[in-house]
Amino acid sequence: xxxxxxxxxxxxxxxxxxxxxVNSDVYLYxxxxxxxxxxxxxxxxxxxxxxxxxxxxxxxxxxxxxxRFATSIPENPTVIDETILYPLDAGExxxxxGWLDKDGDGVLCAPTQTTEPAGLIAVxxxxxHEVTFELKLDRPCAGxxxxxx
Amino acid sequence: xxxxxTTGLLVVVCLGLGMASPVRAENAAxxxxxxxxxxxxxxxxxxxxxxxxxxxxxxxWSVAVSGGWAWSALRGQYGFGSxxxxxxxxxxxxxxxxxxxxxxxxxxxxHKHARIAAEGLFxxxxxxxxxxxxxxxxxxxxxxxxxxGRVVPxxxxxxxxxxxxxxxxxxxASGSTSKYTVRHEWTPWLGAGLGAVITKNVGLELGLxxxxxxxxxxxxxPGFHLAVLVGxxx
Numbered sequence: 001x002x003x004x005x006x007x008x009x010x011x012x013x014x015x016x017x018x019x020x021x022v023n024s025d026v027y028l029y030x031x032x033x034x035x036x037x038x039x040x041x042x043x044x045x046x047x048x049x050x051x052x053x054x055x056x057x058x059x060x061x062x063x064x065x066x067x068r069f070a071t072s073i074p075e076n077p078t079v080i081d082e083t084i085l086y087p088l089d090a091g092e093x094x095x096x097x098g099w100l101d102k103d104g105d106g107v108l109c110a111p112t113q114t115t116e117p118a119g120l121i122a123v124x125x126x127x128x129h130e131v132t133f134e135l136k137l138d139r140p141c142a143g144x145x146x147x148x149x
Numbered sequence: 150x151x152x153x154x155t156t157g158l159l160v161v162v163c164l165g166l167g168m169a170s171p172v173r174a175e176n177a178a179x180x181x182x183x184x185x186x187x188x189x190x191x192x193x194x195x196x197x198x199x200x201x202x203x204x205x206x207x208x209x210w211s212v213a214v215s216g217g218w219a220w221s222a223l224r225g226q227y228g229f230g231s232x233x234x235x236x237x238x239x240x241x242x243x244x245x246x247x248x249x250x251x252x253x254x255x256x257x258x259x260h261k262h263a264r265i266a267a268e269g270l271f272x273x274x275x276x277x278x279x280x281x282x283x284x285x286x287x288x289x290x291x292x293x294x295x296x297x298g299r300v301v302p303x304x305x306x307x308x309x310x311x312x313x314x315x316x317x318x319x320x321x322a323s324g325s326t327s328k329y330t331v332r333h334e335w336t337p338w339l340g341a342g343l344g345a346v347i348t349k350n351v352g353l354e355l356g357l358x359x360x361x362x363x364x365x366x367x368x369x370x371p372g373f374h375l376a377v378l379v380g381x382x383x
Contacts, residue, residue: 022315023283023284027318
């Protein structure tokens with residue numbers, strides 16, 4: 001049997017295996033994200049970052065904005081250098097949302113905490129394996145759905 | 150008594166006997182036939198005993214067609230050797246989940262009032278819809294049947310294992326890579342019911358199914374089925 005025939009047989013078997021065996025087929029797009037977060041009184045407070053699809057599912061007027069697929073708490077929010085895996089089949093576009101956890105409770109605002117600032121940016125240069133951004137946190141207690149679209 | 154009256158009496162007696170004789174013959178045959186149906190020889194086998202108790206004598210075949218909620222199935226088996234049976238089945242849950250399988254059964258005990266068999270099957274799972282699943286399956290089960298008269302109460306204990314593989318492809322600036330990972334779906338199974346011999350080659354069965362798909366992550370959904378069992382062979 002020639003090499004070509006062997007390759008063909010391997011291809012057929014591989015296709016059968018894929019059709020008959022593979023359940024979840026996830027395609028991820030690696031993105032190297034560089035940027036910085038700015039906010040008044042940033043100090044040593046923790047910044048929470050969320051990475052969203054700009055459009056999560058649906059089309060046209062029924063399209064659902066935002067779908068979080070990754071989160072991060074950067075060690076140094078003024079110099080962010082992260083690698084994220086973007087699910088290609090789950091949506092379109094890239095949006096980064098962040099908020100400043102001033103009291104360190106892990107929760108955005110509370111009845112006694114109404115000054116934790118948040119911000120959001122749509123990354124225009126996506127899709128690309130390397131993107132940069134500048135995120136300004138200046139909207140107190142705003143959730144991502146209040147800032148986009 | 151003149152000859153005419155004597156002849157007439159004889160005719161009446163003969164007619165009476167002639168009419169009575171078949172009746173007596175039928176009455177005489179009834180206990181024999183009733184005894185045959187009431188006390189089937191479970192060790193020889195019939196479709197009810199073979200399907201519910203497992204195993205079959207060499208050359209005997211049986212098929213069970215069952216329908217119910219949520220599980221329906223078509224099962225067949227053929228006996229060979231002294232205690233073995235080749236098994237084949239297709240099972241579905243509401244037309245969304247299909248599992249064809251084939252395997253081997255071995256009769257461990259064949260007593261007049263007890264029958265125990267172990268079965269092992271290899272198959273393939275195809276689940277359609279939102280929660281699509283597919284992959285090879287292995288199943289082991291033990292059947293306990295207790296023939297009594299014309300009925301066969303039974304209990305079935307089983308464990309099913311499906312191997313589900315996933316593929317994750319990552320597209321990097323330097324190129325693409327794919328990685329395969331494997332999940333395991335466990336389905337313990339408890340079945341119980343009652344079979345009844347209708348004729349030597351036909352039976353009925355009513356059973357309850359407790360199949361716990363993807364245990365322990367989910368909940369058990371009990372079901373029931375009604376089956377027609379037919380068989381024959383040596």
